[in-house]
């Protein structure tokens with residue numbers, strides 16, 4: 519097996535436990551000769567800034583696949599899915615006191631503070647005919663279009679880079695990384711990952727957070743797969 523690129527989640531994967539960027543992981547990523555893409559549920563400017571400060575090229579998937587850029591000097595693309603998310607948000611606001619995260623910058627989905635009963639919200643939402651779903655990343659609960667996810671985003675971005683999603687190894691830690699594992703050639707969950715992502719993974723690291731990403735890259739190097 520030989521892979522041509524790596525796509526990694528940000529929060530919980532290249533960070534430390536308290537969410538600071540993991541400097542050891544950054545150092546390791548900087549040694550790589552192949553393209554390294556960031557994929558996050560967070561907003562596009564957060565993803566692009568992280569890419570810039572790591573020393574990468576600006577190929578990022580943000581808002582769980584809703585926003586993509588391939589290079590810093592190119593305009594991003596956005597999916598048009600906010601309207602249904604807003605309807606779901608208004609409906610759920612009747613039952614819960616919800617707090618939006620970064621609403622000024624978020625263009626394709628809604629991220630909420632994790633301080634309400636997700637299972638109850640999910641069952642309430644089922645009564646509505648909306649094309650949205652809720653995903654918990656452990657950092658936020660996202661209301662997003664069912665059509666958009668990091669897997670769909672990876673296919674699109676890979677195509678823009680002249681690659682296939684299968685050419686990528688994916689590294690991640692939570693439920694919003696599952697589809698990216700499904701479309702990539704090989705999925706690695708870091709040790710702190712949720713059960714759902716560990717089940718979807720081809721390999722699970724012993725180490726957690728950024729140390730898990732270092733271990734993942736070393737594993738790929740030892741195998742000669744990158």
Ligand SMILES: O=C(O)COP(=O)(O)O
Nearest residue numbers: 528529558559560655658
């Ligand atoms: O924005 C979030 O909720 C989590 O972000 P992540 O996808 O980088 O882990």
Ligand SMILES: [Mg+2]
Nearest residue numbers: 527529530691
């Ligand atoms: Mg994550």
